[in-house]
Amino acid sequence: GKNIVITGAASGIGARTAELASQMGANVICIDINTPKHHYGTFLAGDLSSAEGVAKIVDRLPKEIHALCNVAGVSGEAGADITLRVNFFGLKMLSESIVGKMFSGGSIINVASIAGYGWRTNAKRASAIAHTSGFPENMASFMEQNDIANELGYPISKEALLVWTQLASQQALFKDKSIRVNAVSPGPVETPIINEFRAVLGDDRVNADINKVGRPATPSDIAPAICFLCSDGARWINGHNLATDGGLEAVVNKDTF
Numbered sequence: 489g490k491n492i493v494i495t496g497a498a499s500g501i502g503a504r505t506a507e508l509a510s511q512m513g514a515n516v517i518c519i520d521i522n523t524p525k526h527h528y529g530t531f532l533a534g535d536l537s538s539a540e541g542v543a544k545i546v547d548r549l550p551k552e553i554h555a556l557c558n559v560a561g562v563s564g565e566a567g568a569d570i571t572l573r574v575n576f577f578g579l580k581m582l583s584e585s586i587v588g589k590m591f592s593g594g595s596i597i598n599v600a601s602i603a604g605y606g607w608r609t610n611a612k613r614a615s616a617i618a619h620t621s622g623f624p625e626n627m628a629s630f631m632e633q634n635d636i637a638n639e640l641g642y643p644i645s646k647e648a649l650l651v652w653t654q655l656a657s658q659q660a661l662f663k664d665k666s667i668r669v670n671a672v673s674p675g676p677v678e679t680p681i682i683n684e685f686r687a688v689l690g691d692d693r694v695n696a697d698i699n700k701v702g703r704p705a706t707p708s709d710i711a712p713a714i715c716f717l718c719s720d721g722a723r724w725i726n727g728h729n730l731a732t733d734g735g736l737e738a739v740v741n742k743d744t745f
């Protein structure tokens with residue numbers, strides 16, 4: 489089996505991805521700040537919100553990793569600072585740091601969101617964030633410089649992630665080892681985080697999105713897409729964003745075209 493590292497594996501999409509990958513014969517290494525209820529493979533407690541936290545995780549990871557699934561994320565409810573740290577800077581640093589422990593031909597999957605598609609209208613800001621190396625020393629001034637309103641941390645973190653997915657797929661660090669970098673973008677998924685989205689965006693907004701596609705997704709609607717992108721069957725897919733939103737983007741776009 490392949491050795492697959494999965495962040496955010498204690499809950500929701502990450503937990504289901506860990507379960508499915510194990511069922512398919514992978515050795516999974518689960519990372520989360522919280523302890524999972526059900527254990528699949530090995531569990532490493534770790535915090536992705538700081539450079540020190542990421543370094544500690546990387547130290548404890550074995551060599552010979554085939555794939556990294558960056559699933560951990562926060563909703564934005566706690567403000568843009570922590571949201572950018574977990575959803576973008578920590579994820580990016582983990583990915584860059586893990587390359588030395590990965591097999592060539594490996595795969596990195598970033599779980600973004602339909603909420604990140606705003607980069608298409610503000611590519612300049614997303615690009616500036618995506619090009620930032622490490623964690624910004626002063627997050628408050630970084631947010632000011634890049635026009636990041638505190639309540640927009642979530643969509644902006646996901647915009648930057650989608651832009652960085654494409655950049656990374658073409659970056660020598662990954663490309664020289666033939667490591668593919670792709671994204672998976674869900675619409676609303678029934679996991680604990682959705683209650684926080686309801687608190688931040690309001691029930692009406694979340695329900696409207698769900699109604700457009702008939703139901704919320706379950707983690708089982710998303711995990712297979714992540715596992716597919718880990719697999720050799722996805723060997724010719726690179727720098728791609730795979731929407732797993734039940735058609736939500738198409739529903740929204742049909743009124744625009």
Ligand code: NAI
Binds near residue numbers: 495522561674
């Ligand atoms: P969840 O809340 O069930 O799982 C997120 C996991 O990330 C939790 O286990 C949490 O402990 C972990 N985590 C949070 N901060 C961390 C940190 N500092 N270090 C390590 N782990 C940390 O939510 P869900 O739905 O499974 O979310 C997974 C991903 O899917 C997230 O990136 C989220 O933004 C994305 N997503 C979710 C959608 C939804 O409606 N549920 C929609 C679109 C994207």
